[in-house]
Amino acid sequence: MTRHPWLPALALGVAAVAGTAQAADGAKIFQLQCKTCHGAKSSPMAPSLAGVAGRKIASLADFAYSTGLKGKDGTWTDANLDAYLASPSKFAPGTRMTAGVVSAPDRTAVIGYLKTLK
Numbered sequence: 001m002t003r004h005p006w007l008p009a010l011a012l013g014v015a016a017v018a019g020t021a022q023a024a025d026g027a028k029i030f031q032l033q034c035k036t037c038h039g040a041k042s043s044p045m046a047p048s049l050a051g052v053a054g055r056k057i058a059s060l061a062d063f064a065y066s067t068g069l070k071g072k073d074g075t076w077t078d079a080n081l082d083a084y085l086a087s088p089s090k091f092a093p094g095t096r097m098t099a100g101v102v103s104a105p106d107r108t109a110v111i112g113y114l115k116t117l118k
Ligand code: HEC
Pocket: 001, 029, 030, 033, 034, 035, 036, 037, 038, 045, 046, 047, 048, 049, 052, 056, 057, 058, 059, 060, 064, 065, 066, 067, 068, 069, 070, 076, 081, 085, 094, 095, 096, 097, 098, 099, 100, 101, 110
């Protein structure tokens, strides 16, 4: 994965959000913590998350998944999404996605947002 010069600015944005006492905003979390890699279409950097809720794990034909994620059975249920985001490498050892979402309310919010991506 390549580093981008604007990542520090992004990290500052995340810190600012974490510092507020507002209800977790899934769209904002996605904007700040996921969109760097996950675009509307799959790219070499990450698979598209459009329609990911309920989809079979690691099932897009246009993305070369790690064997770690490919080896997982099942679909992206709320529980699987929550477990993957809580600790990607614990859910799927060898996965190429390393960053998760530490806060449980933030995970719930961003999973809710994923369901709106068609
Ligand atoms: C640094 C880049 C990066 C960031 C940031 C990132 N991801 Fe990922 N994500 C990936 C990669 C790469 C994969 C594929 C992993 C593999 O093949 O093991 C992936 C896979 C996924 C999958 C499984 C998709 C599928 O088709 O099975 C989900 C769900 C997901 N990411 C959600 C998220 C969410 C939600 C966020 C933000 C909280 C996020 N990701 C942030 C790189 C990233």
